Amino acid sequence: MNNTIVWTIAGSDCTGGAGIQADIKTLHNLGVKACTVITAVTAQNSSGVLEINSVSAEVLSSQLNALSAELPASVIKIGLLTNVQQVEQIAERLTFYKGNWPQAPIVVYDPVAIASCGDHLTEEDILVAIKTKLLPLVDVLTPNNNELQKLSGVYAFSWQCLARAGQVLLDLGVGSVAIKGGHIDIAAGYCVDYCTDGEHNYWLASKRINHSNNHGTGCTYASAVSACLAQGFLLRDAVSIAKAYINQGLSHQSLIKKARQKIENGAVWQGGWPVQAKYFPKVLVAHSTMANALDWQLGDNICSTYTFAKNFPSTACQSLGLYPVVDSVEWVKRLLAAGVKTLQYREKQLTGEPLSQAIEQVVLLGKQYNARVFINDYWQLAIKFDAYGIHLGQEDLLKADLAKIKSVGLRLGISTHGYYEFLQAQEYQPSYIAVGAIFPTKTKDMSNQIQGTATLARLVKLNTETPIVAIGGITLNNATEVLNTGVGSIAVVTAITESKSPESVIESFEQIFECC
Ligand SMILES: Cc1ncc(COP(=O)(O)OP(=O)(O)O)c(N)n1
Ligand SMILES: Cc1ncsc1CCOP(=O)(O)O
Numbered sequence: 001m002n003n004t005i006v007w008t009i010a011g012s013d014c015t016g017g018a019g020i021q022a023d024i025k026t027l028h029n030l031g032v033k034a035c036t037v038i039t040a041v042t043a044q045n046s047s048g049v050l051e052i053n054s055v056s057a058e059v060l061s062s063q064l065n066a067l068s069a070e071l072p073a074s075v076i077k078i079g080l081l082t083n084v085q086q087v088e089q090i091a092e093r094l095t096f097y098k099g100n101w102p103q104a105p106i107v108v109y110d111p112v113a114i115a116s117c118g119d120h121l122t123e124e125d126i127l128v129a130i131k132t133k134l135l136p137l138v139d140v141l142t143p144n145n146n147e148l149q150k151l152s153g154v155y156a157f158s159w160q161c162l163a164r165a166g167q168v169l170l171d172l173g174v175g176s177v178a179i180k181g182g183h184i185d186i187a188a189g190y191c192v193d194y195c196t197d198g199e200h201n202y203w204l205a206s207k208r209i210n211h212s213n214n215h216g217t218g219c220t221y222a223s224a225v226s227a228c229l230a231q232g233f234l235l236r237d238a239v240s241i242a243k244a245y246i247n248q249g250l251s252h253q254s255l256i257k258k259a260r261q262k263i264e265n266g267a268v269w270q271g272g273w274p275v276q277a278k279y280f281p282k283v284l285v286a287h288s289t290m291a292n293a294l295d296w297q298l299g300d301n302i303c304s305t306y307t308f309a310k311n312f313p314s315t316a317c318q319s320l321g322l323y324p325v326v327d328s329v330e331w332v333k334r335l336l337a338a339g340v341k342t343l344q345y346r347e348k349q350l351t352g353e354p355l356s357q358a359i360e361q362v363v364l365l366g367k368q369y370n371a372r373v374f375i376n377d378y379w380q381l382a383i384k385f386d387a388y389g390i391h392l393g394q395e396d397l398l399k400a401d402l403a404k405i406k407s408v409g410l411r412l413g414i415s416t417h418g419y420y421e422f423l424q425a426q427e428y429q430p431s432y433i434a435v436g437a438i439f440p441t442k443t444k445d446m447s448n449q450i451q452g453t454a455t456l457a458r459l460v461k462l463n464t465e466t467p468i469v470a471i472g473g474i475t476l477n478n479a480t481e482v483l484n485t486g487v488g489s490i491a492v493v494t495a496i497t498e499s500k501s502p503e504s505v506i507e508s509f510e511q512i513f514e515c516c
């Protein structure tokens with residue numbers, strides 16, 4: 001566990017399955033420290049919620065004072081608030097923390113209006129206070145279907161309604177909304193989560209897992225999102241990991257024999273960090289097989305000009321080895337002569353005829369040396385000159401004719417930066433998936449997108465069929481650490497282009513590949 005602190009401000013559930021107890025388990029399981037502020041002591045069991053004993057304003061205040069004096073949080077997760085006074089008190093505190101702490105905390109609010117057992121835990125009038133006082137301070141709101149309807153007034157019977165409900169909540173001042181699809185019945189047999197910040201929209205689909213032990217899934221989900229945000233994951237990655245964590249928990253308990261269910265008290269199972277591909281959701285990509293099956297046609301990744309395509313030609317080897325990325329015909333010539341077998345031409349200056357001529361030469365050189373030469377960005381020219389392959393970034397993907405690239409037999413590599421984009425890239429079944437930036441790099445602005453080797457190792461394990469390429473800040477000094485993640489290919493720019501002796505750097509990289 002690292003020293004990252006998450007506060008959970010929520011109610012205690014004596015069964016241990018939901019509320020504060022679920023939050024602590026999730027936060028610990030996902031590697032962060034949990035501090036608690038109890039809002040109410042509930043008495044509940046399989047018959048329902050029997051009693052709610054709200055703590056007084058003084059008790060709430062003294063817990064907050066104690067923590068803020070010594071253990072400020074990077075994320076504050078809020079669950080059950082039982083009355084208007086508590087909502088106002090917490091809103092006041094959040095305003096202070098956001099304005100006065102050296103680093104403003106991220107606020108995640110799971111609007112526990114109705115527990116998953118169906119009992120009403122809060123009064124109707126609290127809604128007004130939540131909407132006017134609390135929501136404007138919330139960075140991430142995680143409603144289920146009931147809570148969504150209560151807060152937005154929109155009943156989600158279609159994908160468009162779901163998007164509209166999200167917008168209503170954003171209009172109330174929330175930073176982002178992550179709507180849990182567990183109780184939404186738009187697509188039979190599937191749970192589709194929808195996350196939006198108004199600018200970007202993320203849709204994550206998983207097969208519905210039939211389960212009886214689902215108590216505490218809402219608290220668990222919001223805590224999982226909080227744990228990921230506290231560790232620096234972007235929201236799109238946090239919601240992807242949290243959905244996998246829930247799928248893992250729900251899948252596990254379906255294995256529990258009936259006799260044990262009583263002992264488990266109906267609670268969702270709390271596993272460790274989800275590592276198995278089967279628990280991760282699919283990203284909905286416009287016109288993909290999954291999107292068509294769900295009759296879904298929304299999203300940022302809609303490809304308006306061209307049709308969707310997947311299953312690109314293979315590179316015929318799982319490990320592409322050392323993969324230099326260079327910006328001139330001279331570099332291409334020099335590196336191919338030095339024995340490099342995978343290479344990318346990434347030209348950002350030339351245009352028009354000089355660009356066209358350069359790409360033609362690079363493709364020819366690749367054929368002469370029987371090497372895998374990828375062209376970055378310029379997919380039309382790559383097709384025109386019959387390149388070995390094309391490398392496209394996230395935005396490039398939306399503007400490229402993927403069906404054409406596939407039909408002429410060009411390989412396709414896709415850039416990704418974290419879990420969400422990795423899951424999205426998988427939908428295209430590309431020839432390889434690049435993950436970056438692994439370390440800070442001066443070659444390209446990658447702020448907020450540094451993955452580290454721990455995340456790389458987890459992503460490599462999620463897909464053992466597609467070659468994975470690591471890129472960003474990789475040098476001879478850290479190459480062994482990178483290869484120890486199991487990744488088969490390393491892409492580098494400055495490690496080679498800024499070296500006094502590129503040929504000897506290539507040789508040293510080859511030796512490291514042989515040793516790992
Ligand atoms: C192997 C590899 N990985 C990532 C990139 C980056 O591509 P992209 O995100 O499109 O950014 P630009 O390189 O076009 O600036 C890459 N080129 N190669
Ligand atoms: C193009 C690109 N995409 C992600 S990081 C990066 C730059 C890698 O350059 P370097 O190897 O010099 O860090």
Ligand SMILES: [Mg+2]
Pocket residue numbers: 376377391392393396
């Ligand atoms: Mg690009």
